[in-house]
Amino acid sequence: MMTSVFMMALFIFVLSIFVGFELIGKIPPTLHTPLMSGANAISGIAIIGALIVSGPREWNLAVILGLLAIVFAMINVVGGFLVTDRMLQMFKKKEEKK
Amino acid sequence: MSTYIPTLIQLSYLVASSCFILGLRYLGSPQTARRGNGLASIGMLIAIVVTLLDKSVLNYEMIFVGMILGSIIGAFSARLVKMTAMPQMVGLFNGFGGIASALVAVAEYLRLVGSTEVIPLNTLLIIFLGLLVGAITFSGSLVAFGKLQGLVRGSPISFPFQQPFNILLVLGFFAGCVFLSFQGVNFPVFVGLIFISTLLGVLFVIAIGGADMPVVISLLNSFSGVAASIAGFLIMNNVLIISGALVGASGLILTQIMCKAMNRPLSNVLFGAFGTGDLDAGAGGVGATDKSVRSIDAEEGSIILAYARSVIVVPGYGMAAAQAQHSVKALADQLEKRGVDVKYAIHPVAGRMPGHMNVLLAEADVPYTQLVDMDDINPEFERTDVVLVIGANDVVNPAARHEQTSPIYGMPILDVDKAQNIIVIKRSLNPGFAGIDNELFYNKKTMMLFGNAKDIVAKLGSEVSQL
Missing domain, CATH: 1.10.287 (Helix Hairpins)
Incomplete structure (x- = not known):
């Protein structure tokens, strides 16, 4: 049972990597930074893991570390998306002018 | 319900x-x-x-x-955050993602140890892996941040037996994992694992020079995705596994693009300790005798620019460091008013992160249609009157084409030496981050404008406007 769940997860992992390669493929250099910083914000998805490990209503080291992870991941998520948007806004302005 | x-x-x-x-x-x-x-x-x-x-x-x-x-x-x-500080900001956020994943792994270990359950071997291995990748992402990103912010020396830092020492650390990590897998709970050993993985991240990035930062930042970005994915395996959560894998893949693609742009394999970037000075023998390929440069002032420079038909601006990290992008745009506006055709040539690894120059020039309101990639602009240099190099160095060094002993030999470069006139704005004659002398500066067509990029460009702009 345990192995089949694990294998399923492994399949999802490998297939997602292929999807990632296909999705990005050729990208104009103008968008290298926004893509990187947008993807970076997505990697803040670790917040879900942090939420779950800090879920129990008790105080122990595991929960405290989980809460710390929430703070870090949240900085990554909120900061990452906002900064990407700020950059892309600058790119957009020119399009309107043209 | x-x-x-x-x-x-x-x-x-x-x-x-x-x-x-x-x-x-x-x-x-x-x-x-x-x-x-x-x-x-x-x-x-x-x-x-x-x-x-x-x-x-x-x-x-x-x-x-x-x-x-x-x-x-x-x-x-x-x-x-200022747009010029964007590379270190992205690096820092990235590190936070990494530590979040590492903390999830540590917390999960503590929870399992505290419970009465027997920890399955594969769960333990996932915990160790998550800790390793997450901690390397974290400490590596912090060092990258320090280098970009100027808190840590930008040139590669190396010490004797660096590689053997790193290998020893990795072996130590594995030994610790094996110990914990078969000997049961032992906190000092677990703390040792945390320490080793953090140290590995530091040593990994500290050995890489500032000019290679675009590669490092992309790679760390990829790592942070992989770390999130591993955390997903730990709590068996698909959304973590999927998004982590997507980020891992995208970071890897960017890393590949950057390596290709430098024509160096990833292993060489990571372990080459680029620009340590060991390679002095091949530096430059210019004999000591004909090493004279022609230096001009802003007034002369402005005349050359103003009476040109076409100008290509080649920005580099120096433009970012001096925050000269707005002055550059102002100068370009002045030139365009006089009917000069202005374009920007962007080398894929100019600056400290992928697309660094594009972001800065976008901030200064330069339309992205004026930014031209290396492959498209290279044939145009021959027909160009003036090239204005602003704080770029290695990406315009002709030694990359012919000097086989040069460490950057084989790297695709912007062929600025083919233009009619070349104006180089530079702080001093010091070699760039890669530590290599640049024969472009000694070219007969090259004129050097020494000084702070922002001041010089602003001066050029006002001189042009008065003509």
């Missing part, structure tokens, strides 16, 4: 994953990029909100405190 909640959560995760996939796809084209970023952030919001419905998440007050604290810090830093 409550029986439906797990299904609802899983379905929402599916929606969130789809948002990430579409978001990344939209990020690949300038017209849709902003929508893509928005879509990905909506996916993130959905994933976070439904996770709070999970029956194992009860600690609401503290969780909200943590989330609000993180959001405030993130929002403020995103608003306040």
Whole structure:
């Protein structure tokens, strides 16, 4: 049972990597930074893991570390998306002018 | 009702994953990029909100405190950061993602140890792996941040027996893992693992020079995705596995693009300790005798620029360091007013992160249609009257084409030496981050304008406007 769940997860992992390669493929250099910083914000998805490990209503080291992870991941998520948007806004302005 | 909640959560995760996939796809084209970023952030919001419905998440007050604290810090830093400081900001955020994943692994280990359950071997291995990748991402990103911010020396830092020492550390890590897998719980050993993985991240990035930062930042970006994916394996959560893998793949693609742009294999970038000075023998390929440079002042420079028909601006890290992008745009406006055709030539690894120059020039309102990639602009240099090199060095060094002993030999460069006139704005004759002398500066067609890029460009702009 345990192995089949694990294998399923492994399949999802490998297939997602292929999807990632296909999705990005050729990208104009103008968008290298926004893509990187947008993807970076997505990697803040670790917040879900942090939420779950800090879920129990008790105080122990595991929960405290989980809460710390929430703070870090949240900085990554909120900061990452906002900064990407700020950059892309600058790119957009020119399009309107043209 | 409550029986439906797990299904609802899983379905929402599916929606969130789809948002990430579409978001990344939209990020690949300038017209849709902003929508893509928005879509990905909506996916993130959905994933976070439904996770709070999970029956194992009860600690609401503290969780909200943590989330609000993180959001405030993130929002403020995103608003306040200067565009020139973007590489270190991205690096820092990246490190935070990495430590979050590492902390999840550590917390999960502590929880399992504290419970009466027997920890399965594969869970343990996932914990170790998550710790390793997460901690390397974290400490590596912090060092990258330090280098970009100027807190740590930008040139590669190496010491004797560096590689053997690193290998020893990796072996030590594995030995610790084996010990913990078969000998049961031992906190000192676990703390040792945390220490080793953090140290590995530091040593890994500290040995890489500033000019190679675009590669390092992309690679660390990839790592942070992989770390999130591993955390997903740990709590068996698909949305983590999928989004982590997507980020891992995108980071890897960028890394590949950067390596290709330098024509160096990744292993050479990571372990080459580029520009340590060992390679002095091949530096430059210019005999000591004909090493004379022609230096001009801003007035002369402005005349040459103003009476040209076509000018190509080649920005480099020096433009970012001096925050000269707005002055550059002002100068270009003045030139265009006089009917000069102005374009920008962007080398893929100019600056300290992928696309660094594009972001800076976009901030200064330069239309991205004027920014031309290396392959497209190279044939145009021959027909160009003046090339204005602003703080770029290695990416315009002709030694890369012919000097086989040069460390940058084989790297595709911008062929600025083919233009009619070359003006180089540079702080001094010091070699660039790669530590290599640049024969372009000694070219007969080259004129050097020494000084701070921002001041010089501003002076050029005002001189041109007075002509």
